[in-house]
Amino acid sequence: MATTDDSAAPRGTFTGKVVLITGAGSGIGEATARAFAAEGAIVAVSDMSAEAAERVASEICSGGAGTALPFALDVRDGAAVAAMIDALVSRHGRLDIAVNNAGIGGSGVPLADIPEENFDRVMSTNVKGVWQCMRHEIPVMLRTGGGAIVNLASAMGLVGRANSADYVATKHAVMGLTRSAALEYSALGVRINAVCPGVIDTPLIQVRAEKPGFLEALSALHPIGRFGKVDDVAAAILWLASPQSSFVTGIGLPVDGGWTAG
Numbered sequence: 001m002a003t004t005d006d007s008a009a010p011r012g013t014f015t016g017k018v019v020l021i022t023g024a025g026s027g028i029g030e031a032t033a034r035a036f037a038a039e040g041a042i043v044a045v046s047d048m049s050a051e052a053a054e055r056v057a058s059e060i061c062s063g064g065a066g067t068a069l070p071f072a073l074d075v076r077d078g079a080a081v082a083a084m085i086d087a088l089v090s091r092h093g094r095l096d097i098a099v100n101n102a103g104i105g106g107s108g109v110p111l112a113d114i115p116e117e118n119f120d121r122v123m124s125t126n127v128k129g130v131w132q133c134m135r136h137e138i139p140v141m142l143r144t145g146g147g148a149i150v151n152l153a154s155a156m157g158l159v160g161r162a163n164s165a166d167y168v169a170t171k172h173a174v175m176g177l178t179r180s181a182a183l184e185y186s187a188l189g190v191r192i193n194a195v196c197p198g199v200i201d202t203p204l205i206q207v208r209a210e211k212p213g214f215l216e217a218l219s220a221l222h223p224i225g226r227f228g229k230v231d232d233v234a235a236a237i238l239w240l241a242s243p244q245s246s247f248v249t250g251i252g253l254p255v256d257g258g259w260t261a262g
């Protein structure tokens with residue numbers, strides 16, 4: 001397993017904190033894993049791709065840049081999620097922060113044309129996957145002194161968009177899970193928030209990049225005049241997980257270049 005001795009980790013805002021990130025083998029999750037590790041956290045790098053999880057964890061560990069453990073699992077599999085959290089708690093005694101980031105894109109067609117299997121896949125990954133994670137993370141956090149959860153919603157968790165009904169529905173559902181759980185658990189010591197990114201330049205948006213006008217139309221959504229970067233989102237996630245946001249719970253923080261301001 002790719003880990004380094006905990007004493008090798010740098011000191012920072014999250015020194016000694018145990019952080020779980022799903023979908024950390026690419027894009028926003030990978031950048032967030034690196035950012036937490038740079039601030040001293042012990043990071044569980046979890047992804048459906050074992051190879052991606054191993055790569056990110058070993059790159060974090062190499063040269064003493066941080067402490068990371070790879071986990072290969074599908075967030076739709078509740079038993080696998082529970083086993084990962086058990087393994088993490090057996091080894092490090094606690095879970096302080098969870099970033100429920102694993103997600104996939106939608107079909108990119110009008111609602112009536114969405115294939116049923118696509119609808120089921122995006123719902124089970126983006127909604128059931130977040131619920132599977134939260135339902136196993138929260139009891140452990142309650143047992144070990146509280147914590148902070150940050151879910152990946154989207155600007156499309158706040159507004160609708162044509163040709164995106166399946167994806168939009170999943171991200172509105174993530175907001176629903178976030179707000180409702182915040183009402184249930186904030187007084188018990190677990191803050192629960194979401195980030196709502198605009199379009200971020202990751203492999204997820206490259207899927208339809210060859211479609212004429214696709215990237216131009218997405219770019220025009222952002223008054224700030226550019227796509228977001230993975231580090232823009234990672235910075236917001238770290239803030240929501242940090243003591244600096246101790247009075248913030250139940251929100252969806254837009255990180256969207258002004259998209260949802262209009």
Ligand SMILES: NC(=O)c1ccc[n+]([C@@H]2O[C@H](COP(=O)([O-])OP(=O)(O)OC[C@H]3O[C@@H](n4cnc5c(N)ncnc54)[C@H](O)[C@@H]3O)[C@@H](O)[C@H]2O)c1
Pocket residue numbers: 022023024025026027028029046047048049052073074075076101102103104105125129152153154155196197198199200201202203204205
């Ligand atoms: N990129 C954007 O523009 C954007 C905007 C708003 C929200 N988001 C959300 O941010 C999150 C991360 O997106 P990204 O752009 O970094 O995507 P990405 O495709 O770069 O990375 C997603 C990672 O999740 C993993 N994954 C997918 N399904 C999984 C499953 N069932 N179990 C475990 N791991 C799984 C993939 O293997 C991949 O490594 C997603 O929830 C996405 O909806 C992305």
